[in-house]
Amino acid sequence: MAKRIGQYTIELDRMPGIIGYGTAVGKKEGEGPIADEFDNIFEDTTMGLKSWEEAESALMTSAINSALTKAKITASDADGLFSGDLLDQSIATTFGVKDFALPHIGLFGACSTMALSLSLASLMVDSGAMNCAIAATSSHFCSAERQFRFPLEYGGKRTPTSQWTVTGSGAVVVKAGGGAPFIKRVTLGKIVDFDVTDANNMGAAMAPAAADTLSGFLKDTNTKPEDYDAIFTGDLGQVGSTLLKQLMTEKGYTLDENYNDCGLMIFDMSDSDVAAGGSGCGCSASVLCAHILKRIQSGEYQKVLFCATGALMSPTSSQQGKSIPGVAHLVEIVHNKG
Amino acid sequence: MAKRIGQYTIELDRMPGIIGYGTAVGKKEGEGPIADEFDNIFEDTTMGLKSWEEAESALMTSAINSALTKAKITASDADGLFSGDLLDQSIATTFGVKDFALPHIGLFGACSTMALSLSLASLMVDSGAMNCAIAATSSHFCSAERQFRFPLEYGGKRTPTSQWTVTGSGAVVVKAGGGAPFIKRVTLGKIVDFDVTDANNMGAAMAPAAADTLSGFLKDTNTKPEDYDAIFTGDLGQVGSTLLKQLMTEKGYTLDENYNDCGLMIFDMSDSDVAAGGSGCGCSASVLCAHILKRIQSGEYQKVLFCATGALMSPTSSQQGKSIPGVAHLVEIVHNKG
Numbered sequence: 001m002a003k004r005i006g007q008y009t010i011e012l013d014r015m016p017g018i019i020g021y022g023t024a025v026g027k028k029e030g031e032g033p034i035a036d037e038f039d040n041i042f043e044d045t046t047m048g049l050k051s052w053e054e055a056e057s058a059l060m061t062s063a064i065n066s067a068l069t070k071a072k073i074t075a076s077d078a079d080g081l082f083s084g085d086l087l088d089q090s091i092a093t094t095f096g097v098k099d100f101a102l103p104h105i106g107l108f109g110a111c112s113t114m115a116l117s118l119s120l121a122s123l124m125v126d127s128g129a130m131n132c133a134i135a136a137t138s139s140h141f142c143s144a145e146r147q148f149r150f151p152l153e154y155g156g157k158r159t160p161t162s163q164w165t166v167t168g169s170g171a172v173v174v175k176a177g178g179g180a181p182f183i184k185r186v187t188l189g190k191i192v193d194f195d196v197t198d199a200n201n202m203g204a205a206m207a208p209a210a211a212d213t214l215s216g217f218l219k220d221t222n223t224k225p226e227d228y229d230a231i232f233t234g235d236l237g238q239v240g241s242t243l244l245k246q247l248m249t250e251k252g253y254t255l256d257e258n259y260n261d262c263g264l265m266i267f268d269m270s271d272s273d274v275a276a277g278g279s280g281c282g283c284s285a286s287v288l289c290a291h292i293l294k295r296i297q298s299g300e301y302q303k304v305l306f307c308a309t310g311a312l313m314s315p316t317s318s319q320q321g322k323s324i325p326g327v328a329h330l331v332e333i334v335h336n337k338g
Numbered sequence: 339m340a341k342r343i344g345q346y347t348i349e350l351d352r353m354p355g356i357i358g359y360g361t362a363v364g365k366k367e368g369e370g371p372i373a374d375e376f377d378n379i380f381e382d383t384t385m386g387l388k389s390w391e392e393a394e395s396a397l398m399t400s401a402i403n404s405a406l407t408k409a410k411i412t413a414s415d416a417d418g419l420f421s422g423d424l425l426d427q428s429i430a431t432t433f434g435v436k437d438f439a440l441p442h443i444g445l446f447g448a449c450s451t452m453a454l455s456l457s458l459a460s461l462m463v464d465s466g467a468m469n470c471a472i473a474a475t476s477s478h479f480c481s482a483e484r485q486f487r488f489p490l491e492y493g494g495k496r497t498p499t500s501q502w503t504v505t506g507s508g509a510v511v512v513k514a515g516g517g518a519p520f521i522k523r524v525t526l527g528k529i530v531d532f533d534v535t536d537a538n539n540m541g542a543a544m545a546p547a548a549a550d551t552l553s554g555f556l557k558d559t560n561t562k563p564e565d566y567d568a569i570f571t572g573d574l575g576q577v578g579s580t581l582l583k584q585l586m587t588e589k590g591y592t593l594d595e596n597y598n599d600c601g602l603m604i605f606d607m608s609d610s611d612v613a614a615g616g617s618g619c620g621c622s623a624s625v626l627c628a629h630i631l632k633r634i635q636s637g638e639y640q641k642v643l644f645c646a647t648g649a650l651m652s653p654t655s656s657q658q659g660k661s662i663p664g665v666a667h668l669v670e671i672v673h674n675k676g
Contacts, residue, residue, distance in 0.1 A: 001339075001466035008417065008441050010467045051658055079346065080526060088426040089652035090446045091660075094529060098663050103346050103526035105454065106446040106650075106665070108428045116443065120458070127465030129340035129348045147654075188418060188441035191432060312444075314427035316485075320389055322429075325436050327444070 002126055006220025009187045015337050016125040017178025018297075019132075020073070021289040022066025024059045026141065026167030029286065032267045037290035038168075039066040045142050045167070053091060056140035056169075059282070060085070060096030063169035063289070064136050071173040075100040078173065079130035082117040084108050085138050085281055086165075087147060088314075092138050096169075102134070110310030111206075111235055112189070113137035114170060114285035115329035118306075121174045122183040122331070131176050138169035139280030148199070148315060161201040163237045163279035166266055170285030172293070181296040185221065185332040189213035191312060193325035199318045203240020203263075203276055206309035209326030210236060211247035214307055217330050218253060225253050229301040232292060233328070234262030234284025234308045237277030238269075262287035262308075284308040293333070302335045340464055344558025347525045353675050354463040355516025356635075357470075358411070359627040360404025362397045364479065364505030367616075367624065370605045375628040376506075377404040383480050383505070391429060394478035394507075397620070398423070398434030401507035401627070402474050409511040413438040416511065417468035420455040422446050423476050423619055424503075425485060426652075430476050434507075440472070448648030449544075449573055450527070451475035452508060452623035453667035456644075459512045460521040460669070469514050476507035477618030486537070486653060499539040501575045501617035504604055508623030510631070519634040523559065523670040527551035529650060531663035537656045541578020541601075541614055544647035547664030548574060549585035552645050555668050556591060563591050567639040570630060571666070572600030572622020572646045575615030576607075600625035600646075622646040631671070640673045 003011040023038045030041030040062050047055040060083070068075060081100060084107035085092040097104060109116035117135035124130040144165040149156070174183065192212050196205040210233050218224060225231055225248075236244055241261040248255050262284040263277035288306055295301045307330040313322070341349040361376045368379030378400050385393040398421070406413060419438060422445035423430040435442065447454035455473035462468040482503040487494070512521065530550050534543040548571050556562060563569055563586075574582055579599040586593050600622040601615035626644055633639045645668040651660070 003466065004417070004469070053654060053658065079342070084444075084446055086427070087652065088654060089424070089448065089650065091650070091652045091655045093446075094650040094663055095655070095660065098529040098531055101528050104529050104665055105458070105526060106422075108422055108431075108444040108446045110427065120443070123462065123465065123467050127340050127461065127467070128342070129461050129465070131342070188443060190439050191436040191442050193436055312427065312429070312432040314425065314429045316391060316426060317429045317433070320391065322433065325432055327442055 009185055009217055009220035011185050012122060012126040012183055014126050014176060015182040015184055016122050016174045016176055018172055018181045018293060019175045019178040020067040020071025020173040021293045022063045022070060022171050023286045023290045024062035024169050025286050029166060029168050029266055034291045052140055052142035056092035056138050056143050057096035059169040060092060060136055060138040063171040064134060067171040067173050075102055078102055078132045078134050080105055081134045082107060082121045083136040084113045086144055109327060110312055111279060111281050112308040112310030112327050112329050113281045114288055115306060115308035115331050118172055118331050119186040119188060119329055125174050125176050133174050134171060136171035137281040137285045139165050139282035141165045141167045144280055158275055159200045160275055161239050162275045163202055163263060163277050164274040165280035166278045166283040168282035168286035170289035180335050181293055181333045182337055183331060184334045187213055187217040187330040189328040191325045191327050193323050195323045197323055202279060202311040203237040204243055205311045205324040206326035207236055207240040207243035207247060209328040210244050210307055210309045213328040213330050215251045215253060225255055228303045228305050231259045231305045232262055234287060235279045236261045236309055237263040239276050296333050296335050299335050304333045306331045306333060347523055347555055347558035349523050350460060350464040350521055352464050352514060353520040353522055354460050354512045354514055356510055356519045356631060357513045357516040358405040358409025358511040359631045360401045360408060360509050361624045361628045362400035362507050363624050367504060367506050367604055372603060372629045390478050390480035394430035394476050394481050395434035397507040398430060398474055398476040401509040402472060405509040405511050413440055416440055416470045416472050418443055419472045420445060420459045421474040422451045424482055447665060448650055449617060449619050450646040450648030450665050450667050451619045452626055453644060453646035453669050456510055456669050457524040457526060457667055463512050463514050471512050472509060474509035475619040475623045477503050477620035479503045479505045482618060496613055497538045498613055499577050500613045501540055501601060501615050502612040503618035504616045504621035506620035506624035508627035518673050519631055519671045520675055521669060522672045525551055525555040525668040527666040529663045529665050531661050533661045535661050540617060540649040541575040542581055543649045543662040544664035545574055545578040545581035545585060547666040548582050548645055548647045551666040551668050553589045563593055566641045566643050569597045569643045570600055572625060573617045574599045574647055575601040577614050634671050634673050637673050642671045644669045644671060
């Protein structure tokens with residue numbers, strides 16, 4: 001039985017293990033600071049396919065295949081696939097996962113989807129409802145730009161607070177009785193609305209949700225940020241992560257050197273294109289599955305908090321003048337079960 | 339511990355109870371054959387709000403509030419809210435649920451969302467990860483038409499195979515140790531792609547998924563359709579439900595008088611506007627929460643299968659000539675725990 005701690009944190013009884021994780025990214029990500037850690041780097045934005053949407057699906061398929069290969073299993077060994085993406089009606093996911101022929105749990109958490117999918121997959125495995133489950137998500141700069149912002153051909157100037165959507169996907173295979181890393185605790189976040197309306201400043205929209213979930217977890221577990229080797233948010237970027245630190249200070253917590261944001265890790269931040277940092281479901285997903293899990297598996301990190309954040313808006317809601325509520329989900333991942 | 343049966347069916351250990359359910363629908367639904375069973379009927383398509391999207395959010399809020407009232411709890415007594423809708427980036431859900439301030443599990447299953455949300459909420463409660471959870475979904479004819487098909491002002495002629503999106507929402511409150519109806523077993527479905535490309539014939543796109551999930555459940559549980567008092571799909575409509583019967587016959591099962599489709603129950607089928615029947619997330623949700631659960635609670639039905647179906651497409655994927663894969667999730671709901 002899962003155990004509830006405090007208000008909203010869930011402690012996993014059997015601590016499922018992550019037996020495989022994989023990534024696939026685009027050219028720009030493949031030239032960034034963690035380039036060496038990705039499984040697959042695709043130079044061509046369409047990957048030779050007919051559309052950017054098809055390419056995004058192919059990224060997800062590739063990341064899942066890498067995760068399955070490393071887990072030394074085939075898709076039919078899994079009992080369910082938890083995934084979603086940023087595109088309208090999650091079409092990158094539908095066409096990216098359908099051939100795995102697994103029970104499909106479609107999710108929408110915007111850029112928080114990696115933490116949401118990993119949380120649910122882990123909880124299902126922990127409960128015995130599934131023995132093995134896959135969590136995945138993706139984003140693609142070109143499919144996201146044309147859907148959310150401007151046609152790429154328009155060449156619109158970007159604001160300094162805007163973020164650059166990552167072309168990438170990450171996938172994790174979770175199994176009962178699997179080895180390290182282990183999923184220890186999970187906090188599913190509330191929707192937090194601070195009435196931010198600037199669609200070019202997602203970081204500010206998401207930071208209050210990250211602060212709510214992170215402080216809620218720390219309170220529920222009676223721990224402090226310094227109790228963890230590393231705390232990652234994704235993808236607040238420069239503006240959002242600075243704001244998060246301030247909000248956490250107000251709540252009595254200090255986010256210090258052990259804190260970083262996936263949006264600040266994936267690109268060379270001196271590149272003016274990326275402005276305030278990386279974003280998109282694929283940002284925190286690919287950083288988690290390329291960089292973070294590896295270090296938990298090796299023991300370099302013993303205890304890590306992974307808190308992915310999402311901005312819940314659509315072009316329609318923005319055009320109608322609605323605010324951009326945020327959401328953040330948190331997963332504690334550890335090297336040892338003890 | 340949840341128990342896995344056969345390939346993909348999950349038996350719930352503690353059989354959570356449904357302690358409340360609520361509905362809110364529009365004018366046309368409020369004039370149909372089950373009009374008397376809805377909790378709230380709104381005559382005005384915008385409900386006095388600024389947009390159809392805001393109205394859809396308000397339908398969801400209303401349905402959840404009715405469910406909470408009947409459950410005799412407030413939102414803060416629940417531990418999580420599982421919901422999603424048809425709109426891009428699920429904005430009806432975001433703005434419809436944010437003020438409940440609950441951990442938010444955003445889902446995308448197109449019109450299968452009621453079964454998906456109810457399945458996950460029940461599994462979470464069964465596992466102890468949550469004590470009480472809410473499942474909800476919605477759709478709105480006007481917000482869906484303008485997003486998926488044509489501006490309403492255009493007045494495009496509808497094809498006979500097309501379905502009419504239900505303006506409505508349904509919500510269910512599930513609780514550990516709650517009374518009847520009880521959630522007994524769940525089958526989460528695979529994405530099934532029969533290469534249907536006609537966005538005006540969703541029923542044909544979804545029927546193969548319904549057949550896959552329903553026959554999978556019957557095989558896993560070693561039962562037959564006649565073992566259940568009633569089997570409901572939602573929302574295959576006239577074309578899809580006829581096709582489902584054929585597909586089930588091919589698999590050796592007979593869907594007979596105990597079978598019905600939510601898309602055929604909500605509207606007066608002699609109304610030529612509705613063509614092949616109702617559709618949209620709100621179709622199966624409002625029929626479940628107005629008509630079906632009441633009859634399980636009273637004991638009129640002892641054992642019911644609720645299998646909601648979704649068509650996984652977007653205007654972008656249709657314009658790009660992609661097929662319309664389907665998905666169907668199934669929940670077995672019973673009057674007695676024994």
